Amino acid sequence: IFVGVIIDENISWKSHIYNISRGIGILKKARKYLNRNVLCNLYYTFLYPYFTYCIHVWGNACQSYISKLVKLQKRAIRIITFSRYNSHTAILFQTLRILNLSNIARYVVIQFMYRFKGSTLPCIFSDMFTYNRDVHDHHTRSSSKFHPPCVKTERSKKSIRYHGAVLWNELCDHIKESTAPHSIKLNIKKYLLSCQ
Secondary structure, eight states: OBTTBOOOTTOOOHHHHHHOOTTHHHHHHHTTTOOHHHHHHHHHHHTHHHHHTTHHHHTTSOHHHHHHHHHHHHHHHHHHTTOOTTOOOHHHHHHHTOOOHHHHHHHHHHHHHHHHHTTOSOGGGTTSOOBHHHHOOOOOTTTTSBOOOOOOSHHHHTSHHHHHHHHHHHSOHHHHTOOSHHHHHHHHHHHHHHHO
């Protein structure tokens, strides 16, 4: 294990993803005694940190691996809402205003891109992304957007260099123009909740 991330020889993230299963037992036992609000707090304490830690790196892993975490998160949501084991979870996520796993990944990546634009990332990331204005001299509305690298494979599209640029470019201008870190977090979450 390296800084909380398990890296396997193929960098498939299978081992890391399969290791994220802590916390669900705590929720299951606690719901006998606690209400929904407290259970939500337990979710954000015992499960959410595992979902978010380095998810911009492993979050685009093979769906057959990710599906384990999707099921785990849905199970947690059903426990928090005292729902049946087979209840549909889409409405439950909306009710609790909790992002599903794929949108948690987008949430973290968009915040990463915001920090890149604000030059608040470590200097090692300073040349990670390119703007359209750096590629051509035409002053158009898209010159301030990121220029995604040319990719030939689906695997390359999952890299943060490509995926991050595309996600940021798709955002509404009022979200991109948020100045305070707290306000952009709220705006991103609101936007992603409306999409799920």
